[in-house]
Amino acid sequence: MAKIYPFRGVRYNRRKIEDLSLVVTPPYDVISEEEQQAYYKRHTNNAIRLDKALVTEKDDKTDNPYTRAAADFQKWRQNGVLIRDETPGFYLTTVTFPIEGKSVTRYGLIGAVQLEPFESGVILPHEETFSKVKSERLELMKACHANFSHIFSVYSDKDGLLQTLKDHIQQISPEAEFTDDSGHFHRMWRITDPKLCRQVTEAMEQRRLFIADGHHRYETALNYREWVRQNDPDFDETHPANFIMMYLCAVEDQGLIILPTHRLLPSVAAETRQHFMQQAAQYFDIEKFDRDGADPGQAVEQLDKSLHKHRNDHIIGLVMKDEPACYALVLKPGVMETLFGDEIAAPLQGLDVTVLTRLILMKLMGFDKQNLDDHSLIGYTSSHDEAVELVENGDYDMAFILNPPTNEQVRKIAEAGLTMPRKTTFYYPKAVTGQVFNQLER
Template sequence: MAEVIPFRGVVYNTDIVTDLAAVSTPPYDVISPEEQAAFYAAHPENVIRLILGKTGDADSPTDNRYTRSARDYEDWLRKGVLVQDQAPAFYLTTVEFAAAGRSLKRYGLIARVRLEPFDKGIILPHETTFSKVKTDRFELMKVCHANFSPIFSLYSDRENILETLMAAVVRQTPDMEFTDTYGHRHCLWRITDPDVTGRVTRKMAAKTIYIADGHHRYETALTYRDWVAGHTPGFTDAHPANYVMMYLSSMEDPGMVILPAHRLLKAVAPEAMDRLMSRAASFFDIAEISVDPGDPERVPTTFIKGLAAGAEQHVIGVFMRHDPRLFLMTLKPGVMKDRFGDAVPAALRDLDVTVLTRLILMDLLGFDQARLDNENLIAYETTPQKAVRRVCSGEYDIAFILNPTRIDQVRAVAESGLIMPRKSTYFYPKVITGQVFNPLA
């Protein structure tokens, strides 16, 4: 059973920090160096100093980005910039945002969730992870002993647990309210009534939880729990290291949006790009669309419409450096089953990212696993315009433009005990960091 419980969160003291927008950020893994600098400049107690501290030439084992994060966290607690709530609470949140020309609202519940190994089937992943990133997060947890960013997780909520139990609370004035630097409006309410929190815990016990965003942090939390257990005499199941902070949202929430994660690759051999289309013709029907080289920001409407229209037929867009054309590649029927039927389960064969990874990147371009695992040679964008621009600039050699993975595909893969290629999904917007922290000491 999933154990979802309230906790005494650590929050910014709004008597001292009056503008929460000035101290909040997205999760660490989507923050660019330029954004990191901007968040540093926004406020001396911005959460960027905790989740993504700057490095320096003079860093040492006793003075580095992790130890400085720990010192700032302890200092802000000591000065009262951060305070711990007196009563255990669930933290109900809403985020209002625009996507695809619509105004949307997504609900989320921030709670402590007991850590479970994936093989128990209570909490399930859907993507693979980078070892280097997990090492980075583990070093931070070892010195800070806290979760600063909630893991974004999903569950099926056709009975509208949150809407039914929290409706009265949402009509009240929020305990926190601000609009972030991206124009998203955030509200938060504390739920402390034991009757209400108890009902939520009981309802959530029967749920399967699917990690949407934060696989690295979840796997790191498992490692951290084992590390604490090994260094803590009398460690018990009640220790807070047995839990991780999660943001739980319903798969059926009308505000649940998944954006595509277009792939940008560098260090691709020119001869491999030259022969890509001729090799791909055996497996794809290929259409060409001209792009104005003087206006790379403008991706033709025919390309956008063609990509969207082919969402069920595995249509993948391609743009290569020094080639003034966009290509729309439509997978021919039966190709994936014929080539990978014995090697790739059906739930994975149905994904565009699998078509891209196994058929295009590995078979047609000849990439091996080491190349696919090299995070320095791949980047991601959520709009075709940005992807095309970065190729035109020479920063990357080739862009693969994808349709977004669907929520039913995420569930099917996770329930099958399978793992998608990295960055198969981009849940939007990311869960804000800075509303609540979870102390683990």
């Protein structure tokens, strides 16, 4: 099964960078242009300059975001801003954050995982990906020969490996502690004990890994390995390009939180919205919550309660522009099986996002697969409040509010070799970039 090993991580030199909060960032794919500029200004050695360097009008084949990232990565290693650990190790991290009024902690183990094609069934995806993003990431890897951000994956901790690691770190001091922009508290320990490292490797050999976040980066790493194979005469099975840096989280971890990803539609005419509601009544029982009373927010609260009440059923919330009500669409029994039969596998039929994508967006609203990839036609947010606000402000005409899938659903779908629609899961919080990098050169 999965082969995971300790590695010689490249980390910020704490003698030069005392406060890691100045140099870490969220993953590249959730950073806006404004945030990108802010990270640039925050510190001259911020990880943004490596993982998502600025684009300029003068960019060409010899001077572009990828070449500049490569130059910075080399310079920072030469001047001691970044240092490579002398011996291999695993990196155990924690992030403590509030959720639903309580504080929870998630544990993540960072190691070097041997790349496997998805067909092997060892490392499994659960979402489809965008090809444009993969090509952009490949250019960065070719220029820098490094992993700057890790793949977030999930495994089943049947033998209590996480507890063993927790016990171990009680005996050693953390290598790093910092609080990020969201107020989340991070800690990291380096695990170098040879016996424990072997125990981690042996335990993971019995496991499959499920990619939670970072499908683009994983597929890019497979393409990068093939590129190295073709261009490096010294390539063999021990070459660093055979491995990818992963952040591994136990599915049993109470801190492993999935948030929903709500859908937002712009430019939907009032007549189209009205026609949709008429069609939807064939397939859904529709609950209506009036918003024109003394407290319009009460209707949204009622919708929230309905979503929670029916969280084990198929239910989708709906808020529309200039509409004095919001709605809960509860799927009638047998609809998906009747409409799609063997076309959609049973585990996928069990997802609210499949109902939204295939029945609502494609069948009732006429979207095709190309439309689903067009961000000018469909927007996303993991915040229920933001989704409602964006419709109320007129930025969007319709918001479809979802419950999140469960970790168990993700596991079953991945094990079945199936993939969810894009933007199905949002693991919260994202694993930060900048705690440790992985150099892919010997």
